[in-house]
Amino acid sequence: MTSVRIPIVQKILSANDQMAAQNRQLFSDKGIFTINIMASPGAGKTSVILQTIKALSGKLRLAVIEGDTAPVTIDADKISMAGVPAIQINTGGDCHLDAAMVSDAMKAMQLDDFDLVIIENVGNLVCPASFDLGQHANVLIASVPEGDDKPYKYPAIYRGLHALILNKTDLLPYIPFKADYFFAGVDALNPDLAKFPMSCMSGEGVDAWVEWITAQVKKHQAG
Amino acid sequence: MTSVRIPIVQKILSANDQMAAQNRQLFSDKGIFTINIMASPGAGKTSVILQTIKALSGKLRLAVIEGDTAPVTIDADKISMAGVPAIQINTGGDCHLDAAMVSDAMKAMQLDDFDLVIIENVGNLVCPASFDLGQHANVLIASVPEGDDKPYKYPAIYRGLHALILNKTDLLPYIPFKADYFFAGVDALNPDLAKFPMSCMSGEGVDAWVEWITAQVKKHQAG
Numbered sequence: 001m002t003s004v005r006i007p008i009v010q011k012i013l014s015a016n017d018q019m020a021a022q023n024r025q026l027f028s029d030k031g032i033f034t035i036n037i038m039a040s041p042g043a044g045k046t047s048v049i050l051q052t053i054k055a056l057s058g059k060l061r062l063a064v065i066e067g068d069t070a071p072v073t074i075d076a077d078k079i080s081m082a083g084v085p086a087i088q089i090n091t092g093g094d095c096h097l098d099a100a101m102v103s104d105a106m107k108a109m110q111l112d113d114f115d116l117v118i119i120e121n122v123g124n125l126v127c128p129a130s131f132d133l134g135q136h137a138n139v140l141i142a143s144v145p146e147g148d149d150k151p152y153k154y155p156a157i158y159r160g161l162h163a164l165i166l167n168k169t170d171l172l173p174y175i176p177f178k179a180d181y182f183f184a185g186v187d188a189l190n191p192d193l194a195k196f197p198m199s200c201m202s203g204e205g206v207d208a209w210v211e212w213i214t215a216q217v218k219k220h221q222a223g
Numbered sequence: 224m225t226s227v228r229i230p231i232v233q234k235i236l237s238a239n240d241q242m243a244a245q246n247r248q249l250f251s252d253k254g255i256f257t258i259n260i261m262a263s264p265g266a267g268k269t270s271v272i273l274q275t276i277k278a279l280s281g282k283l284r285l286a287v288i289e290g291d292t293a294p295v296t297i298d299a300d301k302i303s304m305a306g307v308p309a310i311q312i313n314t315g316g317d318c319h320l321d322a323a324m325v326s327d328a329m330k331a332m333q334l335d336d337f338d339l340v341i342i343e344n345v346g347n348l349v350c351p352a353s354f355d356l357g358q359h360a361n362v363l364i365a366s367v368p369e370g371d372d373k374p375y376k377y378p379a380i381y382r383g384l385h386a387l388i389l390n391k392t393d394l395l396p397y398i399p400f401k402a403d404y405f406f407a408g409v410d411a412l413n414p415d416l417a418k419f420p421m422s423c424m425s426g427e428g429v430d431a432w433v434e435w436i437t438a439q440v441k442k443h444q445a446g
Contacts, residue, residue, distance in 0.1 A: 127349070146263075153297065
């Protein structure tokens with residue numbers, strides 16, 4: 001089986017990379033900085049995005065591309081209600097977004113209207129790591145209840161990151177989580193990562209994250 | 224791309240189904256009941272397995288097949304230290320176990336020695352749902368911090384389940400989680416499911432789960 005399968009997968013990845021490069025160029029031509037947010041299911045991707053929308057309101061023009069495996073608009077509705085355009089992609093059961101899906105979403109957007117596009121990938125710590133979408137930065141949201149051993153168990157996704165949010169720090173008093181062990185695992189894989197402990201319940205860490213993302217957008221737009 | 228890709232994927236699934244059927248037959252011939260435990264990363268698969276091992280000690284003979292995407296033995300070590308044989312499968316970055324991997328693990332086991340084999344799948348709420356391994360029952364571990372909307376967002380994995388554990392109920396006081404909304408979503412997809420709210424911290428719900436799994440083993444062995 002293997003000898004048949006591998007060439008096909010390589011072709012798909014290569015076609016994906018080409019389309020991702022086109023997406024990235026188009027985003028850049030329009031002065032848009034784009035981030036790909038990845039996480040386990042339930043790590044708090046939508047909550048972090050909602051905090052980001054609130055903090056950037058009136059400062060940067062945002063849109064969100066929302067990836068879901070099923071035709072439910074739970075997250076897209078929350079984004080829309082926060083006053084930001086949300087474009088939903090239903091992957092039809094697929095475990096990750098790909099560049100063609102993002103390209104389709106871009107066609108449904110007025111790209112001249114935005115400074116920052118946030119792509120919320122499907123909740124999954126494995127597959128999204130292998131598919132370039134045309135983003136400028138990869139962001140992972142880990143969360144305290146997932147446990148401190150995740151960098152050791154899912155190393156691939158940590159390697160390609162530009163920023164890491166450790167969400168749900170408000171739960172630290174109730175959960176055995178060794179932050180030193182967690183961050184030692186992260187640093188071994190990706191020492192130059194920007195790291196943001198955060199709680200969307202208390203608001204802790206949101207300012208530092210928003211400062212970072214704003215600086216990235218400004219740097220990108222300054223060329 | 225699609226017209227090239229689909230036939231290949233079908234062939235792989237069909238070969239997987241054939242091997243899964245062989246695995247299931249061999250497990251049954253040896254009087255072994257086998258469960259496939261699936262979950263998000265960090266939902267508590269290993270913690271539930273450790274509680275199960277403790278409760279079944281001296282009552283049923285257990286082995287654990289441990290799926291990981293990376294060559295780390297964190298979970299397998301915990302199982303071994305609990306006194307139960309652990310066979311680790313490193314998927315080499317793949318997002319799910321398949322029947323061939325389980326078949327390889329079975330060759331490394333003395334199958335006459337066991338009543339119950341627990342397969343701990345890779346942490347992922349999407350991909351493992353599509354691959355039969357040769358198990359007799361599928362079990363999902365959801366957890367309170369993941370949020371109450373997961374059945375709506377990841378419906379495929381809920382449809383094929385025989386039992387559902389809702390883990391980390393000890394965190395309910397600290398997290399907005401509407402149990403009614405969660406279980407309404409579960410019931411709409413899979414009304415006949417056995418459901419076990421559980422806390423591996425307090426031990427709540429472990430007895431009911433262990434009673435259920437023991438009954439399944441006895442029923443299977445009675446033929």
